[in-house]
Amino acid sequence: MSSLPNTAVNTLPRQALIAPAVRGNMAKWVNAMTRRLKITDQFHFDDRRSGSAVLVCMLAGYKPELWRFVMPRFKRALPDADVCLVSPGLRIGTLSDLSRRAGWSYLSTATNDVSLAQNVCYRLHAKAELIVKLDEDMLLVPDSLSALINQYRQIKAQGVVDPGFVAPMIPVNGFCYRPLLEILDLLDEFEARFGRARIAYSGTPIQDDPAAACWMWERTAPLEQTARRLAAKPVRTLFCPIQFSTGLIAFERSFWEMIGHLPVYRRRLVFGISTQGADERHISAQAFGTSRPGVITTGALAGHFAFEAQHAGVTPLMERRPELFAPSTA
DSSP, rough: OOOOOOHHHHHHHHHHHHHHHHHHHHHHHHHHHHHHHHSSSOEEEOOOOOOOOOEEEOOOSOOOOGHHHHHHHHHOOOOOOOOEEEEHHHHHHHHHHHHHTTTTTEEEEOOOOOHHHHHHHHHHOTSSSEEEEEEEEEEEOOHHHHHHHHHHHHHHOOOOOSSSSEEESSSSSTTHHHHHHHHHTTTHHHHHHHHOOOSSSSSSSHOOHHHHHHHHHHHHHHSSHHHHHHHOOOOOOOOSSSSSSSSSSEEEEEHHHHTTTSSSOHHHTTTOOOOHHHHHHHHHHHHTTTTOEEEEEEEEEEEOOOHHHHHHHHHHHHHHHHHGGGGGOO
């Protein structure tokens, strides 16, 4: 009976050992490159970082018609923090000048993708342990951000839940609006006009119907007054069971790192396929998947101008009644 040559006998075990090692190294390399591609882009950065443990990041550049209302409110609401305006896919001279005068950083990226732009911003602010992210259509009251940060820290310290993110009450929002209507004794009036106030991410008047957004603005403005009404009541902590519209949220850097940063679909970007909403889908899904749920607090309030389907319908209200959106001193 013939036997295999010694060379064959010695080589087979070695191949069996080498192949898994090569595959493992390749997998590590692919994972490292994937992570790097999520946080890497060509960008222009006006660096005015102070190294604060808190970062306030506003995505801005596509709704300049709102800035006359948004930016004064934003300035009044800023806590002690690093501030960075971020423009995905473009650079705006007006925002660059505003940032220079205010002492904020300004980041403009080559790629028009909000997830990628955020990832780059958070990477650049490596000392920020708590991140407050908001969009350029969020209208703040003076304590919107400070109250949100304090609420995050209190919820975290209580230890009942480890939040993935914490958000304020937002009237034009598919989750917040129903409990807010209940608190303000407006639920029956809303439902008589628009039907059942169903909690949902989409397919509801509060997110699709311009008339519902206008109705809400007319009954919750001035925001400062509504904030005082909420402040007079015991703070409630609400757990969000649906995808949340993340127009304004606070979250920890460690959470962003744990969920593998925000998703970047480069193949879709190459073919011009929209990636809008990918960041909030990922954040909401990962919050549930890691047992770090989204938490909404009645201890903070901010206004959301409108969703995209409502924007054109709410703009005439803004032009006709600018006092609903302008900062109030009353």
